[in-house]
Amino acid sequence: MALKFFNTLTRQNEEFKPIKDGEVGMYTCGPTVYAQAHIGNFRAYMFEDLLRRYLKYKGNKVTQVMNLTDIDDKTIRDSNARGIPLDEHTKQFKEMFFRDLDLLNIERAEHYPEATTHIPEMVDMVKILLEKGHGYKSGDSVYFKIASFPEYGKLSHMKLDELKTGARIDSDEYEKDTASDFALWKGWTPEDGQVYWETELGKGRPGWHIECSAMSMKYLGESFDIHTGGIDNMFPHHENEIAQAEGATGKKFVNYWLHCAHLIVEGQKMSKSLGNTYTIQDLQEKGLNLSAVRYLLLATHYRMQLNFTFEAAKAATNAITRLRDFKDSLANTEGDGSNPDIAAAINKAKEKFESSLDDDLNISPAFAAVFDFVKDVNVAREKQQLSKVDAEAVETTLKGFDSVLGIIYVDEGGSLDSEIEELIEKRIQARKDKDFAEADRIRDQLDSMGIILEDGPSGTRWKRKL
């Protein structure tokens, strides 16, 4: 079955065909580094992580570019308020962003271009747009003339004359021909303080939209395969990106546009007044396991609104525990031969896992395939001991699934310290001596330290609580 994506451009499921066979270029709108990213932001980055991981699973070489917007009204405002340079102000948020990506086991993109280090590319592009009649100067700024790009609106299916623009015209400080025209270059104003670039376009700073057009094309070429972002970015941001890029090159900018729906918390949209714009640190402090958070962010189809609840987080923790227990159970197997049911289970699971994700990253049946797989292997194991060969085949399959999911083979533990090891040894001895009161006491003590013991036929296993 072929990989298909729902393309916002056509509003249809389309078979995915990269420009160059086996290689995929994708641009993903990244964070504005004016604050610590919240769980809603990470929903989008998680979707993009799933996308890139599955493309790789299918054998593609992926080049992902994610921008870091380190200049905009808010970053300028806040850095001026703190009285420190812009780059110093944004540095800490960039660091937090990458730390959170690691905590959520989100793979790194190939490039993270920063807006402030790509000013020349943006200036060049604005110059081309001016030459081609898509831009015009007004005061110290440069604007994109939407009327010069008849296809404007093809992504969002919005018609300009239908937009509510009234309130905006009055409040706008700049001079524009048409209210919906947007800034390519913003002339310096006193509020910008020390933040400006002296360029051929004058003293000022780039508009937001030109950033993504210029940087995506620098790293991925004038036409590339996939562009993603949150649904809120569809209009006007992505619409503007198309107008700029296609206005400048005359070529199709992006073949597949994928948009991710938003996340709500406990049935309510995130807002400062509700205090539910959680960061990753907030969730950690509330005691949530971050693999469970990853599972939750992953487990709802990306085009559906995701309801993040703490009850679901608890459920996710238990689900992950089950998968990891299964993984651990594969370690101690012996014996020769092979169980034919195992090969059948592997084929069935792979087929369902892949056909589901092929269908516009339909994650739910893919997870169902993994859980069915666990069950099938366990049933087969009840009938006949798992041989070494079987266990290895199961493990290889599970690792393949987890290369996409990233929740099973995650090292969160660290090794046991000697105190815990000693307690486990003591308890084993107590059980041998039939001193069950003492054994139970030690088990409770370890439990309070976050260590769970499981006594099986082959001895006692331990694991950490999630």
Place this chain on the structure above:
RNA sequence: GGCGGCUUAGCCAAGUGGUAAGGCAGAGGUCUGCAAAACCUCUAUUCUCCGGUUCGAAUCCGGAAGCCGCCUCCA
């Protein structure tokens, strides 16, 4: 006002014409010193509501209600 989305069990969530996946939670059982884990069995006559089309609809059409997003550099 324009454009778009959603409504499936206690919770999360698949399913887009053939008779309700999966996870969590819950109940009973096997196993175990007791637990835990694992395994087995059970848990939506029903898919927001009302009409219609069809041999057959959660799925298609019409209508209603509720919730939500974009149209303001908010993923």
